[in-house]
Amino acid sequence: MPGLRRVPAFRTIPFLKPGADTETVVLTDRQREALTHIGTRVRLPARMLIYREDSAAQWVFAVTEGAVKSYRELPSGKRSVVAFLFARDLFGLASNGRYVNSTQAITRVTLYRLPLDALAVLLKHDGDMQFKFLAKVTHELRESQRRAILINRRDAAGRLATFIAWMGERADRAVNGGRVVQMPMTRSDIAGFLGLSLESVSRAAAELERRHLVRFESRHLARIVDTAGLARLVAAL
Amino acid sequence: MPGLRRVPAFRTIPFLKPGADTETVVLTDRQREALTHIGTRVRLPARMLIYREDSAAQWVFAVTEGAVKSYRELPSGKRSVVAFLFARDLFGLASNGRYVNSTQAITRVTLYRLPLDALAVLLKHDGDMQFKFLAKVTHELRESQRRAILINRRDAAGRLATFIAWMGERADRAVNGGRVVQMPMTRSDIAGFLGLSLESVSRAAAELERRHLVRFESRHLARIVDTAGLARLVAAL
DNA sequence: CGATGCATTGATATCGGTCAAAGATGGTGG
DNA sequence: CCACCATCTTTGACCGATATCAATGCATCG
Numbered sequence: 001m002p003g004l005r006r007v008p009a010f011r012t013i014p015f016l017k018p019g020a021d022t023e024t025v026v027l028t029d030r031q032r033e034a035l036t037h038i039g040t041r042v043r044l045p046a047r048m049l050i051y052r053e054d055s056a057a058q059w060v061f062a063v064t065e066g067a068v069k070s071y072r073e074l075p076s077g078k079r080s081v082v083a084f085l086f087a088r089d090l091f092g093l094a095s096n097g098r099y100v101n102s103t104q105a106i107t108r109v110t111l112y113r114l115p116l117d118a119l120a121v122l123l124k125h126d127g128d129m130q131f132k133f134l135a136k137v138t139h140e141l142r143e144s145q146r147r148a149i150l151i152n153r154r155d156a157a158g159r160l161a162t163f164i165a166w167m168g169e170r171a172d173r174a175v176n177g178g179r180v181v182q183m184p185m186t187r188s189d190i191a192g193f194l195g196l197s198l199e200s201v202s203r204a205a206a207e208l209e210r211r212h213l214v215r216f217e218s219r220h221l222a223r224i225v226d227t228a229g230l231a232r233l234v235a236a237l
Numbered sequence: 238m239p240g241l242r243r244v245p246a247f248r249t250i251p252f253l254k255p256g257a258d259t260e261t262v263v264l265t266d267r268q269r270e271a272l273t274h275i276g277t278r279v280r281l282p283a284r285m286l287i288y289r290e291d292s293a294a295q296w297v298f299a300v301t302e303g304a305v306k307s308y309r310e311l312p313s314g315k316r317s318v319v320a321f322l323f324a325r326d327l328f329g330l331a332s333n334g335r336y337v338n339s340t341q342a343i344t345r346v347t348l349y350r351l352p353l354d355a356l357a358v359l360l361k362h363d364g365d366m367q368f369k370f371l372a373k374v375t376h377e378l379r380e381s382q383r384r385a386i387l388i389n390r391r392d393a394a395g396r397l398a399t400f401i402a403w404m405g406e407r408a409d410r411a412v413n414g415g416r417v418v419q420m421p422m423t424r425s426d427i428a429g430f431l432g433l434s435l436e437s438v439s440r441a442a443a444e445l446e447r448r449h450l451v452r453f454e455s456r457h458l459a460r461i462v463d464t465a466g467l468a469r470l471v472a473a474l
Numbered sequence: 475c476g477a478t479g480c481a482t483t484g485a486t487a488t489c490g491g492t493c494a495a496a497g498a499t500g501g502t503g504g
Numbered sequence: 505c506c507a508c509c510a511t512c513t514t515t516g517a518c519c520g521a522t523a524t525c526a527a528t529g530c531a532t533c534g
Contacts, residue, residue, distance in 0.1 A: 072386060075473065076473075078474075080386040082382050082386065083382075123368070124364055134367065134370060137371065137375050141378045141381060144382055145319050145320075145330075145337070149319065151389060152317065152388060152432030153315065195389030237311040
Protein backbone atom coordinates (compact mmCIF):
# COMPACT_ATOMS: atom_id res chain seq x y z
CA MET A 1 0.00 0.00 0.00
CA PRO A 2 2.22 2.76 -1.21
CA GLY A 3 -0.39 5.44 -0.57
CA LEU A 4 -0.32 5.06 3.18
CA ARG A 5 3.03 6.57 3.86
CA ARG A 6 1.86 9.65 2.13
CA VAL A 7 -0.22 10.62 5.11
CA PRO A 8 2.15 12.58 7.29
CA ALA A 9 2.61 12.14 10.98
CA PHE A 10 1.71 15.26 12.90
CA ARG A 11 4.81 16.67 14.33
CA THR A 12 4.60 19.28 16.99
CA ILE A 13 6.87 22.24 16.67
CA PRO A 14 10.17 22.13 18.48
CA PHE A 15 11.12 25.64 19.47
CA LEU A 16 14.32 26.41 21.24
CA LYS A 17 14.38 22.87 22.51
CA PRO A 18 16.84 20.63 20.75
CA GLY A 19 15.19 17.26 20.62
CA ALA A 20 13.90 16.89 24.13
CA ASP A 21 10.49 18.28 23.42
CA THR A 22 10.05 17.04 19.88
CA GLU A 23 6.93 15.15 20.86
CA THR A 24 6.23 13.68 17.48
CA VAL A 25 2.66 12.51 17.35
CA VAL A 26 2.70 9.27 15.43
CA LEU A 27 -0.42 7.72 14.04
CA THR A 28 -1.01 4.02 13.87
CA ASP A 29 -1.23 2.34 10.47
CA ARG A 30 -4.96 1.98 10.87
CA GLN A 31 -5.31 5.67 11.57
CA ARG A 32 -3.19 6.60 8.58
CA GLU A 33 -5.30 4.39 6.44
CA ALA A 34 -8.48 5.99 7.69
CA LEU A 35 -7.11 9.41 6.88
CA THR A 36 -5.98 8.24 3.47
CA HIS A 37 -9.51 7.27 2.65
CA ILE A 38 -11.09 10.59 3.47
CA GLY A 39 -8.27 12.85 2.29
CA THR A 40 -6.75 13.98 -0.98
CA ARG A 41 -3.24 14.88 -1.97
CA VAL A 42 -2.88 18.32 -3.48
CA ARG A 43 0.07 19.99 -5.17
CA LEU A 44 0.21 23.73 -5.39
CA PRO A 45 2.67 26.13 -7.00
CA ALA A 46 4.47 28.82 -5.03
CA ARG A 47 2.44 31.88 -4.10
CA MET A 48 -0.85 30.08 -4.49
CA LEU A 49 -3.48 31.29 -2.06
CA ILE A 50 -4.79 28.23 -0.24
CA TYR A 51 -7.71 29.85 1.50
CA ARG A 52 -8.76 33.26 2.59
CA GLU A 53 -9.60 34.52 6.06
CA ASP A 54 -13.34 34.34 6.78
CA SER A 55 -14.08 31.97 3.95
CA ALA A 56 -16.06 28.83 4.75
CA ALA A 57 -13.80 26.26 6.39
CA GLN A 58 -14.26 22.98 4.56
CA TRP A 59 -10.89 21.36 5.03
CA VAL A 60 -8.02 20.79 7.34
CA PHE A 61 -4.60 20.54 5.73
CA ALA A 62 -1.41 18.72 6.55
CA VAL A 63 1.81 19.81 4.92
CA THR A 64 3.72 17.01 3.24
CA GLU A 65 6.36 19.07 1.52
CA GLY A 66 7.22 22.73 1.13
CA ALA A 67 6.41 25.81 3.18
CA VAL A 68 3.18 27.69 3.88
CA LYS A 69 2.50 30.95 5.64
CA SER A 70 -0.56 31.72 7.71
CA TYR A 71 -1.31 35.42 8.04
CA ARG A 72 -3.88 38.08 8.62
CA GLU A 73 -4.45 41.25 6.70
CA LEU A 74 -4.71 44.23 8.98
CA PRO A 75 -6.86 47.25 8.17
CA SER A 76 -3.68 49.26 7.67
CA GLY A 77 -2.80 46.93 4.80
CA LYS A 78 0.01 45.32 6.74
CA ARG A 79 0.29 41.61 7.02
CA SER A 80 0.86 39.96 10.31
CA VAL A 81 2.26 36.48 9.83
CA VAL A 82 0.83 34.12 12.41
CA ALA A 83 2.84 31.03 11.55
CA PHE A 84 5.09 29.35 9.06
CA LEU A 85 4.15 25.76 8.35
CA PHE A 86 6.37 22.98 7.12
CA ALA A 87 6.25 19.22 6.59
CA ARG A 88 4.10 17.45 9.18
CA ASP A 89 2.37 20.59 10.36
CA LEU A 90 -1.39 20.83 10.41
CA PHE A 91 -3.33 23.93 9.53
CA GLY A 92 -6.85 25.12 8.85
CA LEU A 93 -7.85 26.65 12.18
CA ALA A 94 -11.46 27.75 12.01
CA SER A 95 -13.96 29.57 14.16
CA ASN A 96 -17.69 29.33 13.60
CA GLY A 97 -17.10 27.52 10.35
CA ARG A 98 -14.83 30.24 8.95
CA TYR A 99 -11.09 30.20 8.60
CA VAL A 100 -9.37 32.50 11.04
CA ASN A 101 -6.34 33.33 8.91
CA SER A 102 -5.39 33.34 5.26
CA THR A 103 -2.81 30.87 4.06
CA GLN A 104 -0.53 30.98 1.08
CA ALA A 105 2.07 28.63 -0.35
CA ILE A 106 5.57 30.06 -0.02
CA THR A 107 7.25 27.40 -2.13
CA ARG A 108 5.69 24.75 -4.27
CA VAL A 109 3.90 22.58 -1.75
CA THR A 110 2.31 19.19 -1.39
CA LEU A 111 -0.60 19.10 1.01
CA TYR A 112 -2.92 16.49 2.37
CA ARG A 113 -6.43 17.84 2.40
CA LEU A 114 -9.00 16.43 4.85
CA PRO A 115 -12.72 17.29 4.68
CA LEU A 116 -13.66 18.77 8.00
CA ASP A 117 -16.94 16.92 8.44
CA ALA A 118 -15.49 13.53 7.64
CA LEU A 119 -12.60 14.24 9.97
CA ALA A 120 -14.98 15.17 12.78
CA VAL A 121 -16.80 11.87 12.34
CA LEU A 122 -13.52 10.03 12.36
CA LEU A 123 -12.41 11.75 15.54
CA LYS A 124 -15.65 11.01 17.36
CA HIS A 125 -15.23 7.42 16.35
CA ASP A 126 -11.58 7.06 17.22
CA GLY A 127 -10.95 8.47 20.69
CA ASP A 128 -7.27 7.68 20.51
CA MET A 129 -6.74 9.66 17.35
CA GLN A 130 -8.75 12.50 18.79
CA PHE A 131 -6.44 12.46 21.75
CA LYS A 132 -3.52 12.86 19.38
CA PHE A 133 -5.18 15.85 17.84
CA LEU A 134 -5.74 17.29 21.27
CA ALA A 135 -2.08 16.79 22.09
CA LYS A 136 -1.13 18.49 18.84
CA VAL A 137 -3.31 21.52 19.39
CA THR A 138 -2.22 21.79 23.01
CA HIS A 139 1.36 21.81 21.94
CA GLU A 140 0.74 24.52 19.41
CA LEU A 141 -0.92 26.55 22.09
CA ARG A 142 2.21 26.30 24.19
CA GLU A 143 4.33 27.32 21.26
CA SER A 144 2.10 30.22 20.47
CA GLN A 145 2.40 31.45 24.03
CA ARG A 146 6.10 31.00 24.03
CA ARG A 147 6.45 32.87 20.79
CA ALA A 148 4.34 35.71 22.09
CA ILE A 149 6.69 36.05 25.03
CA LEU A 150 9.85 35.92 23.01
CA ILE A 151 8.69 38.30 20.36
CA ASN A 152 7.60 41.05 22.61
CA ARG A 153 10.55 42.04 24.63
CA ARG A 154 13.65 41.90 22.48
CA ASP A 155 15.76 44.01 20.24
CA ALA A 156 15.55 43.31 16.54
CA ALA A 157 18.77 41.32 16.41
CA GLY A 158 17.64 39.11 19.27
CA ARG A 159 14.33 38.42 17.62
CA LEU A 160 15.91 37.51 14.33
CA ALA A 161 18.47 35.33 16.09
CA THR A 162 15.65 33.50 17.83
CA PHE A 163 13.87 33.05 14.55
CA ILE A 164 16.93 31.66 12.80
CA ALA A 165 17.61 29.28 15.66
CA TRP A 166 14.03 28.14 15.47
CA MET A 167 14.26 27.57 11.73
CA GLY A 168 17.48 25.70 12.29
CA GLU A 169 15.77 23.36 14.72
CA ARG A 170 12.98 22.60 12.32
CA ALA A 171 15.22 22.03 9.37
CA ASP A 172 16.34 18.62 8.29
CA ARG A 173 19.26 17.83 10.49
CA ALA A 174 20.64 15.82 7.64
CA VAL A 175 22.30 18.89 6.21
CA ASN A 176 25.31 19.91 8.20
CA GLY A 177 23.81 19.31 11.62
CA GLY A 178 21.30 22.10 11.27
CA ARG A 179 23.90 24.79 10.75
CA VAL A 180 22.61 25.48 7.30
CA VAL A 181 19.19 27.04 7.54
CA GLN A 182 16.75 27.29 4.67
CA MET A 183 14.56 30.37 4.88
CA PRO A 184 12.12 30.19 2.00
CA MET A 185 10.08 33.19 3.08
CA THR A 186 10.80 36.80 2.21
CA ARG A 187 12.20 39.42 4.57
CA SER A 188 8.82 40.99 4.56
CA ASP A 189 7.26 37.74 5.78
CA ILE A 190 9.84 37.48 8.53
CA ALA A 191 9.14 41.07 9.49
CA GLY A 192 5.44 40.30 9.67
CA PHE A 193 6.15 37.31 11.85
CA LEU A 194 8.53 39.11 14.20
CA GLY A 195 6.57 42.32 14.44
CA LEU A 196 9.31 44.40 12.86
CA SER A 197 9.61 46.45 9.72
CA LEU A 198 11.34 44.72 6.85
CA GLU A 199 14.12 47.28 7.03
CA SER A 200 14.76 46.33 10.63
CA VAL A 201 14.98 42.70 9.65
CA SER A 202 17.52 43.60 7.04
CA ARG A 203 19.55 45.63 9.50
CA ALA A 204 19.34 42.90 12.11
CA ALA A 205 20.62 40.42 9.56
CA ALA A 206 23.53 42.71 8.80
CA GLU A 207 24.29 42.96 12.50
CA LEU A 208 24.30 39.20 12.98
CA GLU A 209 26.76 38.93 10.11
CA ARG A 210 28.91 41.70 11.51
CA ARG A 211 29.07 39.85 14.81
CA HIS A 212 30.06 36.67 12.98
CA LEU A 213 27.13 34.67 14.30
CA VAL A 214 25.45 33.94 10.99
CA ARG A 215 26.40 34.20 7.33
CA PHE A 216 23.76 34.76 4.71
CA GLU A 217 24.95 32.80 1.74
CA SER A 218 21.97 33.91 -0.22
CA ARG A 219 18.61 35.46 0.42
CA HIS A 220 17.05 32.23 1.48
CA LEU A 221 20.00 30.40 2.91
CA ALA A 222 21.71 31.21 6.19
CA ARG A 223 24.65 29.43 7.75
CA ILE A 224 25.08 29.47 11.48
CA VAL A 225 28.74 30.30 12.07
CA ASP A 226 28.91 30.57 15.84
CA THR A 227 26.37 28.17 17.30
CA ALA A 228 27.27 28.92 20.90
CA GLY A 229 27.26 32.66 20.35
CA LEU A 230 23.90 32.54 18.65
CA ALA A 231 22.49 30.37 21.41
CA ARG A 232 23.77 32.87 23.95
CA LEU A 233 22.03 35.71 22.16
CA VAL A 234 18.82 33.69 21.94
CA ALA A 235 18.91 32.82 25.60
CA ALA A 236 19.59 36.41 26.66
CA LEU A 237 16.06 37.45 27.27
CA MET B 238 -27.69 17.22 44.07
CA PRO B 239 -26.52 20.64 45.01
CA GLY B 240 -22.87 19.90 44.31
CA LEU B 241 -23.33 19.50 40.61
CA ARG B 242 -23.79 23.08 39.73
CA ARG B 243 -20.48 23.84 41.30
CA VAL B 244 -18.63 22.38 38.35
CA PRO B 245 -18.27 25.27 35.97
CA ALA B 246 -19.00 25.19 32.29
CA PHE B 247 -15.93 25.87 30.20
CA ARG B 248 -16.39 29.15 28.53
CA THR B 249 -14.13 30.10 25.72
CA ILE B 250 -12.74 33.57 25.79
CA PRO B 251 -14.55 36.19 23.78
CA PHE B 252 -12.08 38.73 22.49
CA LEU B 253 -13.15 41.77 20.57
CA LYS B 254 -16.22 39.89 19.46
CA PRO B 255 -19.39 40.96 21.17
CA GLY B 256 -21.39 37.82 21.61
CA ALA B 257 -21.12 36.25 18.22
CA ASP B 258 -18.13 34.15 19.05
CA THR B 259 -18.84 33.40 22.66
CA GLU B 260 -18.86 29.68 21.98
CA THR B 261 -19.60 28.59 25.45
CA VAL B 262 -18.76 24.96 25.84
CA VAL B 263 -21.48 23.46 27.96
CA LEU B 264 -21.14 20.11 29.60
CA THR B 265 -24.02 17.70 30.04
CA ASP B 266 -25.24 16.91 33.54
CA ARG B 267 -23.61 13.52 33.35
CA GLN B 268 -20.30 15.09 32.44
CA ARG B 269 -20.53 17.59 35.26
CA GLU B 270 -21.26 14.81 37.64
CA ALA B 271 -18.27 12.83 36.44
CA LEU B 272 -16.03 15.85 36.97
CA THR B 273 -17.51 16.46 40.39
CA HIS B 274 -16.47 13.01 41.44
CA ILE B 275 -12.84 13.33 40.50
CA GLY B 276 -12.35 16.98 41.40
CA THR B 277 -12.06 19.14 44.49
CA ARG B 278 -13.10 22.66 45.26
CA VAL B 279 -10.30 24.87 46.51
CA ARG B 280 -10.37 28.37 47.95
CA LEU B 281 -7.24 30.45 47.87
CA PRO B 282 -6.44 33.92 49.18
CA ALA B 283 -5.15 36.70 46.93
CA ARG B 284 -1.50 36.47 45.92
CA MET B 285 -1.31 32.75 46.58
CA LEU B 286 1.02 30.94 44.21
CA ILE B 287 -0.96 28.10 42.67
CA TYR B 288 1.89 26.30 40.99
CA ARG B 289 5.32 27.09 39.72
CA GLU B 290 6.70 26.75 36.21
CA ASP B 291 8.48 23.40 35.66
CA SER B 292 6.93 21.77 38.70
CA ALA B 293 5.26 18.40 38.21
CA ALA B 294 1.83 18.87 36.66
CA GLN B 295 -0.68 16.95 38.71
CA TRP B 296 -3.82 18.94 38.22
CA VAL B 297 -5.87 20.90 35.79
CA PHE B 298 -7.82 23.81 37.25
CA ALA B 299 -11.06 25.52 36.39
CA VAL B 300 -11.75 28.96 37.79
CA THR B 301 -15.07 29.26 39.54
CA GLU B 302 -14.64 32.72 40.98
CA GLY B 303 -11.95 35.37 41.07
CA ALA B 304 -8.96 36.11 38.85
CA VAL B 305 -5.71 34.27 38.20
CA LYS B 306 -2.62 35.23 36.26
CA SER B 307 -0.44 32.87 34.30
CA TYR B 308 3.09 34.12 33.76
CA ARG B 309 6.70 33.26 33.12
CA GLU B 310 9.77 34.56 34.80
CA LEU B 311 12.35 35.72 32.32
CA PRO B 312 16.08 35.47 32.97
CA SER B 313 16.15 39.27 33.18
CA GLY B 314 13.86 39.03 36.19
CA LYS B 315 10.91 40.45 34.31
CA ARG B 316 7.59 38.75 34.29
CA SER B 317 5.78 38.12 31.08
CA VAL B 318 2.10 37.55 31.72
CA VAL B 319 0.75 34.92 29.39
CA ALA B 320 -2.90 35.10 30.34
CA PHE B 321 -5.43 36.34 32.83
CA LEU B 322 -7.99 33.74 33.82
CA PHE B 323 -11.49 34.30 35.14
CA ALA B 324 -14.59 32.30 35.94
CA ARG B 325 -15.08 29.35 33.60
CA ASP B 326 -11.54 29.40 32.27
CA LEU B 327 -9.39 26.31 32.41
CA PHE B 328 -5.70 26.34 33.17
CA GLY B 329 -2.84 24.03 33.92
CA LEU B 330 -1.13 23.69 30.56
CA ALA B 331 1.70 21.20 30.82
CA SER B 332 4.48 19.85 28.66
CA ASN B 333 6.23 16.58 29.41
CA GLY B 334 4.49 16.39 32.76
CA ARG B 335 5.67 19.85 33.88
CA TYR B 336 3.71 23.04 34.03
CA VAL B 337 4.69 25.51 31.36
CA ASN B 338 3.88 28.68 33.30
CA SER B 339 3.54 29.78 36.88
CA THR B 340 0.12 30.81 38.11
CA GLN B 341 -0.89 33.03 40.96
CA ALA B 342 -4.20 34.16 42.40
CA ILE B 343 -4.82 37.85 41.79
CA THR B 344 -7.89 38.09 43.99
CA ARG B 345 -9.28 35.57 46.40
CA VAL B 346 -10.28 32.70 44.12
CA THR B 347 -12.34 29.58 44.09
CA LEU B 348 -10.97 26.85 41.85
CA TYR B 349 -12.03 23.43 40.82
CA ARG B 350 -9.05 21.12 40.86
CA LEU B 351 -9.00 18.02 38.64
CA PRO B 352 -6.32 15.30 38.93
CA LEU B 353 -4.68 15.02 35.53
CA ASP B 354 -4.56 11.23 35.40
CA ALA B 355 -8.19 10.77 36.36
CA LEU B 356 -9.16 13.42 33.84
CA ALA B 357 -7.21 11.65 31.10
CA VAL B 358 -9.07 8.44 31.84
CA LEU B 359 -12.34 10.29 31.76
CA LEU B 360 -11.54 11.87 28.43
CA LYS B 361 -10.54 8.59 26.83
CA HIS B 362 -13.78 7.17 28.05
CA ASP B 363 -16.02 10.04 27.01
CA GLY B 364 -15.26 11.03 23.43
CA ASP B 365 -17.83 13.77 23.48
CA MET B 366 -16.33 15.49 26.47
CA GLN B 367 -12.91 15.13 24.96
CA PHE B 368 -14.25 16.85 21.90
CA LYS B 369 -15.34 19.72 24.10
CA PHE B 370 -11.88 19.97 25.53
CA LEU B 371 -10.46 19.98 22.03
CA ALA B 372 -12.81 22.79 21.10
CA LYS B 373 -11.75 24.72 24.17
CA VAL B 374 -8.05 24.38 23.54
CA THR B 375 -8.51 25.20 19.87
CA HIS B 376 -10.30 28.35 20.81
CA GLU B 377 -7.57 29.36 23.16
CA LEU B 378 -5.06 28.80 20.41
CA ARG B 379 -6.99 31.21 18.22
CA GLU B 380 -7.08 33.75 21.00
CA SER B 381 -3.41 33.39 21.63
CA GLN B 382 -2.69 34.03 17.97
CA ARG B 383 -4.97 36.99 17.91
CA ARG B 384 -3.35 38.45 20.97
CA ALA B 385 0.08 37.99 19.45
CA ILE B 386 -1.04 39.97 16.43
CA LEU B 387 -2.63 42.75 18.40
CA ILE B 388 0.20 43.15 20.83
CA ASN B 389 2.98 43.47 18.37
CA ARG B 390 2.19 46.37 16.20
CA ARG B 391 0.51 49.06 18.23
CA ASP B 392 1.26 52.12 20.19
CA ALA B 393 0.89 51.88 23.94
CA ALA B 394 -2.50 53.60 24.03
CA GLY B 395 -3.86 51.28 21.35
CA ARG B 396 -2.69 48.23 23.24
CA LEU B 397 -4.22 49.37 26.47
CA ALA B 398 -7.45 50.28 24.70
CA THR B 399 -7.61 46.80 23.25
CA PHE B 400 -6.98 45.31 26.64
CA ILE B 401 -9.71 47.33 28.30
CA ALA B 402 -12.16 46.46 25.55
CA TRP B 403 -11.27 42.83 26.05
CA MET B 404 -11.79 43.03 29.78
CA GLY B 405 -15.09 44.77 29.14
CA GLU B 406 -16.24 41.89 26.97
CA ARG B 407 -15.36 39.32 29.58
CA ALA B 408 -17.01 41.17 32.39
CA ASP B 409 -20.47 40.44 33.60
CA ARG B 410 -22.70 42.38 31.29
CA ALA B 411 -25.07 42.73 34.16
CA VAL B 412 -23.29 45.84 35.32
CA ASN B 413 -24.03 48.77 33.10
CA GLY B 414 -23.80 46.92 29.80
CA GLY B 415 -20.12 46.25 30.14
CA ARG B 416 -19.16 49.91 30.35
CA VAL B 417 -17.81 49.43 33.82
CA VAL B 418 -14.72 47.29 33.68
CA GLN B 419 -13.18 45.56 36.65
CA MET B 420 -9.42 45.26 36.38
CA PRO B 421 -8.23 43.32 39.42
CA MET B 422 -4.63 43.04 38.25
CA THR B 423 -1.89 45.62 38.87
CA ARG B 424 -0.46 47.98 36.27
CA SER B 425 2.65 45.89 36.37
CA ASP B 426 0.67 42.80 35.45
CA ILE B 427 -0.97 44.64 32.58
CA ALA B 428 2.44 45.83 31.44
CA GLY B 429 3.70 42.26 31.51
CA PHE B 430 0.73 41.16 29.49
CA LEU B 431 0.96 43.91 26.90
CA GLY B 432 4.70 43.89 26.56
CA LEU B 433 5.11 47.42 27.89
CA SER B 434 6.78 48.96 30.90
CA LEU B 435 4.49 49.79 33.77
CA GLU B 436 5.24 53.46 33.28
CA SER B 437 4.01 53.22 29.71
CA VAL B 438 0.80 51.61 30.88
CA SER B 439 0.33 54.46 33.28
CA ARG B 440 0.95 57.04 30.60
CA ALA B 441 -1.33 55.23 28.17
CA ALA B 442 -4.06 55.25 30.79
CA ALA B 443 -3.59 58.98 31.22
CA GLU B 444 -3.85 59.46 27.48
CA LEU B 445 -7.08 57.49 27.24
CA GLU B 446 -8.51 59.68 29.96
CA ARG B 447 -7.28 62.84 28.28
CA ARG B 448 -9.03 61.74 25.09
CA HIS B 449 -12.23 61.10 27.06
CA LEU B 450 -12.45 57.46 26.03
CA VAL B 451 -12.13 55.92 29.47
CA ARG B 452 -12.34 57.12 33.04
CA PHE B 453 -10.44 55.38 35.78
CA GLU B 454 -12.66 55.63 38.78
CA SER B 455 -10.12 53.80 40.86
CA ARG B 456 -7.08 51.67 40.32
CA HIS B 457 -9.05 48.62 39.52
CA LEU B 458 -12.16 50.08 38.02
CA ALA B 459 -12.43 51.70 34.62
CA ARG B 460 -15.51 53.16 33.02
CA ILE B 461 -15.77 53.27 29.26
CA VAL B 462 -16.95 56.78 28.43
CA ASP B 463 -16.90 56.77 24.65
CA THR B 464 -17.67 53.24 23.49
CA ALA B 465 -17.58 54.12 19.82
CA GLY B 466 -14.37 56.08 20.13
CA LEU B 467 -12.70 53.28 22.02
CA ALA B 468 -13.88 50.74 19.48
CA ARG B 469 -12.46 52.92 16.74
CA LEU B 470 -9.10 53.04 18.44
CA VAL B 471 -9.17 49.29 18.97
CA ALA B 472 -10.06 48.62 15.35
CA ALA B 473 -7.38 50.97 14.04
CA LEU B 474 -4.65 48.42 13.64
C1' DC C 475 17.84 42.86 -21.80
C1' DG C 476 14.56 45.48 -19.57
C1' DA C 477 11.30 45.22 -15.88
C1' DT C 478 9.36 44.08 -11.65
C1' DG C 479 9.62 42.73 -7.19
C1' DC C 480 12.79 42.12 -3.33
C1' DA C 481 16.58 43.71 -0.46
C1' DT C 482 19.88 46.84 1.36
C1' DT C 483 21.50 51.17 3.14
C1' DG C 484 21.03 55.95 4.85
C1' DA C 485 18.82 60.02 7.32
C1' DT C 486 15.48 61.53 10.46
C1' DA C 487 11.68 61.62 13.85
C1' DT C 488 9.07 59.37 17.26
C1' DC C 489 7.78 56.42 20.77
C1' DG C 490 8.67 53.75 24.64
C1' DG C 491 12.32 52.16 28.10
C1' DT C 492 14.98 53.50 31.87
C1' DC C 493 16.20 56.15 35.85
C1' DA C 494 14.55 59.04 39.47
C1' DA C 495 11.44 61.10 42.72
C1' DA C 496 7.18 62.10 44.59
C1' DG C 497 2.27 60.82 45.32
C1' DA C 498 -1.57 57.56 46.35
C1' DT C 499 -3.50 53.44 48.44
C1' DG C 500 -4.48 49.89 51.51
C1' DG C 501 -3.42 46.96 55.22
C1' DT C 502 -1.54 46.38 59.98
C1' DG C 503 -0.83 47.08 64.53
C1' DG C 504 -0.65 50.08 68.30
C1' DC D 505 -9.28 55.10 65.05
C1' DC D 506 -5.27 56.63 63.41
C1' DA D 507 -0.52 56.55 62.06
C1' DC D 508 2.72 54.15 59.65
C1' DC D 509 4.66 51.34 56.20
C1' DA D 510 4.99 48.69 52.11
C1' DT D 511 3.41 48.52 47.70
C1' DC D 512 1.61 50.38 43.80
C1' DT D 513 1.16 54.35 40.76
C1' DT D 514 2.04 58.62 38.61
C1' DT D 515 4.89 62.07 36.53
C1' DG D 516 9.14 64.02 34.57
C1' DA D 517 13.63 64.03 31.95
C1' DC D 518 16.51 61.79 28.92
C1' DC D 519 18.21 58.42 25.69
C1' DG D 520 18.20 54.82 22.48
C1' DA D 521 16.02 51.74 19.25
C1' DT D 522 13.04 51.19 15.60
C1' DA D 523 9.55 52.95 12.18
C1' DT D 524 9.33 55.72 8.43
C1' DC D 525 10.66 57.94 4.22
C1' DA D 526 13.72 57.75 0.38
C1' DA D 527 17.01 56.15 -2.87
C1' DT D 528 19.92 52.68 -4.66
C1' DG D 529 21.23 47.91 -5.62
C1' DC D 530 20.30 43.23 -6.89
C1' DA D 531 18.12 39.14 -8.90
C1' DT D 532 14.77 36.57 -11.27
C1' DC D 533 11.72 35.99 -15.06
C1' DG D 534 9.60 37.17 -19.04
